[in-house]
Each structure stands twice: as structure tokens, then as C-alpha cells.
Amino acid sequence: MIRRLILSTSVSALALGGMPAQAVEYGTLQAAKSSVALTSKQMGVAVDGHFKKFNATISFDPAKPTAASARIDLDLNSVDAGSPDANDEVVGKPWFNVKVFPTASFVSSSVKALGGDRYEAIGKLNIKGKSQDAVLPFTVKQDGSSATFAGSFTVKRLDFAIGEGAWSDVGTVANEVQVKFNLVAAKK
Amino acid sequence: MTRNRYTATAIGLHWLIALVLIGLFGVGLYMTGLKLSPQKLQIYSWHKWAGVTVFLLVLARIAWRIGHPPPPDPAGMPRWQVVAAHGVHHLLYLLMIAIPLSGWLMSSAKGFQTVWFGVLPLPDLLDKNKELGDLLQAVHKFLNYSLAGLVLAHAGAALKHHLIDRDDVLARMLPISRFLDKNR
Numbered sequence: 001m002i003r004r005l006i007l008s009t010s011v012s013a014l015a016l017g018g019m020p021a022q023a024v025e026y027g028t029l030q031a032a033k034s035s036v037a038l039t040s041k042q043m044g045v046a047v048d049g050h051f052k053k054f055n056a057t058i059s060f061d062p063a064k065p066t067a068a069s070a071r072i073d074l075d076l077n078s079v080d081a082g083s084p085d086a087n088d089e090v091v092g093k094p095w096f097n098v099k100v101f102p103t104a105s106f107v108s109s110s111v112k113a114l115g116g117d118r119y120e121a122i123g124k125l126n127i128k129g130k131s132q133d134a135v136l137p138f139t140v141k142q143d144g145s146s147a148t149f150a151g152s153f154t155v156k157r158l159d160f161a162i163g164e165g166a167w168s169d170v171g172t173v174a175n176e177v178q179v180k181f182n183l184v185a186a187k188k
Numbered sequence: 189m190t191r192n193r194y195t196a197t198a199i200g201l202h203w204l205i206a207l208v209l210i211g212l213f214g215v216g217l218y219m220t221g222l223k224l225s226p227q228k229l230q231i232y233s234w235h236k237w238a239g240v241t242v243f244l245l246v247l248a249r250i251a252w253r254i255g256h257p258p259p260p261d262p263a264g265m266p267r268w269q270v271v272a273a274h275g276v277h278h279l280l281y282l283l284m285i286a287i288p289l290s291g292w293l294m295s296s297a298k299g300f301q302t303v304w305f306g307v308l309p310l311p312d313l314l315d316k317n318k319e320l321g322d323l324l325q326a327v328h329k330f331l332n333y334s335l336a337g338l339v340l341a342h343a344g345a346a347l348k349h350h351l352i353d354r355d356d357v358l359a360r361m362l363p364i365s366r367f368l369d370k371n372r
């Protein structure tokens with residue numbers, strides 16, 4: 001139930017101009033096919049992890065992409081940071097501090113079309129009580145009855161005080177953390 | 189010409205590798221007990237880098253050994269001792285190869301690629317797999333304890349040759365043997 005995609009027709013898209021006949025909207029996240037992965041760099045070595053639980057609310061009308069909106073919530077308790085050791089560590093106070101900040105989110109404020117199937121979601125990234133402007137480039141691939149929203153972006157962990165104290169040494173764990181998302185939604 | 193000493197290269201490699209192995213063994217025992225910290229990640233990386241370095245040194249050593257047979261065993265050494273000594277030497281070579289290999293494979297299975305000195309990535313021959321990673325960790329540990337046991341026996345035998353048999357076995361493996369080498 002957490003991996004649910006609520007696809008709501010954006011009110012403004014309805015109110016203004018109406019929709020072209022071929023407009024298709026996508027909804028219902030296909031949880032098994034969706035993923036939010038992260039790659040950190042430890043001592044110069046890429047270490048892969050992912051989030052097991054996340055929630056996405058996307059409104060996307062191919063005919064009016066700029067009216068699209070998205071909200072992604074990550075359950076930080078569900079993180080797999082690459083090893084049992086790291087999983088115990090990363091939920092703790094110096095890192096995500098999940099007791100106080102259980103979720104991280106991205107909330108879009110606008111979407112820009114970059115041509116072809118490429119777009120950019122502009123909005124705010126909220127992690128550990130801190131909010132930063134973020135731009136998430138993504139592609140949309142329509143495949144019969146579903147669409148895939150895929151992209152990746154880099155988070156500078158220290159911007160959000162992720163990894164405090166001794167861990168703020170970026171020579172051991174790099175500041176840049178790559179986040180890769182692949183959200184598959186069925187046609188509404 | 190039959191020398192009654194090991195070549196300087198063989199001696200240099202023997203002691204260099206022995207020192208690094210003993211150091212790595214100690215570091216290995218120490219680091220696994222640490223709580224996760226930047227320091228632990230650093231020590232793990234250094235352990236892996238030094239282990240890969242030993243592996244390369246051992247390959248060089250074996251290549252050298254093929255071209256440079258060891259000096260003959262002391263005359264009158266009992267047959268069983270000759271067999272035991274050569275058997276242990278072969279096992280030591282085997283373990284010096286198998287331990288770094290098990291470490292490398294373990295790291296791959298645990299999802300941590302080995303990048304030699306942070307520069308040269310070694311390929312991951314295994315995909316990430318927790319059970320396999322834990323198994324290889326046990327294998328790495330077992331091989332290491334086997335090495336430790338054999339090295340103790342090996343060093344004990346060397347000392348026995350020197351102190352009890354009073355032959356030149358230890359001297360011919362020492363860098364400075366002028367005073368110890370009784371056949372010179």
C-alpha cells in the first residue's frame with residue numbers, strides 16, 4: 001500500500017483548455033517494477049543500495065507535460081545502504097536520524113519539457129529537516145498500457161547534514177550520492 | 189653452480205612477504221572487531237590494497253622460484269622431515285595465493301568492489317550475494333588460521349634447524365648470514 005501511485009488529474013489542466021482527445025494519463029504505481037536506488041562512494045568505491053519503501057504521487061498528461069506534478073516520499077527506515085553494518089549505521093542520528101525524520105521527499109513546483117521524451121522536474125528536496133532546491137531530469141517512456149518515469153540526480157549529503165561528526169570527512173564517504181529512480185505507472 | 193644459499197631476490201621476497209602477511213593478519217583480526225567508522229572503512233581498504241599487493245608479490249616470487257630452485261636440503265636430514273618441509277612450503281605457497289583470492293571474491297560477494305589503492309578496479313567475478321559473502325568470509329578466516337598454524341610450525345622448524353640441528357637452513361634464508369652461515 002505504500003508503493004502506491006496516486007495519479008490525480010491536475011485541477012488546472014482540467015479547468016484550463018480541456019484535454020486533447022488522445023491525452024492519456026498514467027496512474028497506479030507498479031510497485032514490483034519501480035525502484036529508487038542510491039549509490040554512495042566509499043573510499044573511492046561505488047556501493048549500491050536502494051529504498052524498499054517509497055510513495056509517489058505523479059500527475060502526468062503527455063499532452064500537457066508542463067502541467068505535470070510529482071511528489072516522491074521515501075521511507076528512510078527502509079534503506080538498504082549496501083551492507084548490514086551500513087544499514088544499522090545510516091538510520092542513526094549522525095545520518096538520517098529516522099527517529100526524528102522518518103521520511104525524505106521531493107515535491108515539484110514546475111516541469112519543463114526538454115524535447116523528445118526528456119523533462120525536468122524543478123522543486124524542493126526535503127531531507128532531515130532541511131529543504132533545498134533541486135532539479136530532477138527524467139525521461140518518460142510510454143509502453144502500451146504503462147509509462148516509465150526514470151531519471152537520476154546527485155544529492156550532496158552534507159547539504160542535508162547526512163553523515164555528521166567524523167562522517168563529514170568526504171574523503172571516506174564522498175559528498176555526492178547518486179539517486180536513481182525508475183517509476184512505472186499504468187495507464188489510468 | 190649449486191649455491192647453498194637462497195638468492196638475494198628469494199630472501200628479499202620471503203621476508204618482505206612474511207612481514208606484510210603477519211601485519212595483515214593482525215590488522216584483519218583488529219579491524220573486524222571495530223564499530224563502523226570512517227577509520228574502519230579506511231583500514232578495510234588498506235587491508236584489501238595490501239592484500240592484493242601481497243598477491244602480486246607472491247606471483248613474482250613463484251615466477252622467480254621456478255627459474256631459481258632452492259639450495260639442496262642438508263645432507264642427512266631424515267626423509268620424513270624433507271617431505272614435511274617441502275609439503276609445508278607448497279601449502280604456504282597455496283595459502284598465499286588462496287587467501288587474497290578468497291578476500292577478493294568475498295568483497296565482490298559482499299557488494300564492495302576492490303579498487304587497488306583507489307585507482308585500479310579489480311573486476312567483480314561474483315555478483316552480490318549475502319550467503320556467498322558470509323561463506324567466503326568464513327573461508328578467508330579459515331585459510332588465515334591455517335596459514336598462521338603452518339607459519340608457526342614452519343618458523344619453529346627453522347629455529348630447530350638452527351638451534352638444535354645446528355645446520356645452515358636458517359642462515360641460508362637470512363639476509364645477513366656471514367656470522368650465522370657455518371658453511372661459508
Ligand code: HEM
Nearest residue numbers: 212213216217220236239240242287288291292302329332
Ligand atoms: C593476503 C593476505 C591477507 C591476509 C593475511 C588477510 C588476513 C585477514 C584476517 C586475519 C582477517 C580477519 C578474519 C576474521 O576474523 O574474520 C581478514 C578479514 C578480511 N579480509 Fe583479509 N587478508 C588478506 C588479504 C585480503 C584481500 C586481498 C582482501 C580483499 C581484496 C581481503 C579482505 C578482507 C575482508 C573484507 C575482511 C573482513 C571480513 C569481515 O568483515 O569480517 N583480505 N583478513
Ligand code: HEM
Nearest residue numbers: 205206209210253258277280281339343346347357358361
Ligand atoms: C608469513 C610467514 C612466512 C611464510 C608465508 C613463509 C613461507 C616460506 C616458503 C614458501 C618457503 C619455501 C621457499 C622455497 O623453497 O621456495 C620458506 C622458506 C624458509 N622460511 Fe619461511 N615463511 C614465513 C615466515 C618465516 C619465519 C618467521 C621464519 C624463521 C623463523 C622462516 C624461515 C624460513 C627458512 C629458514 C626457509 C628456508 C627453508 C629451506 O632452506 O628449505 N620463514 N618460507
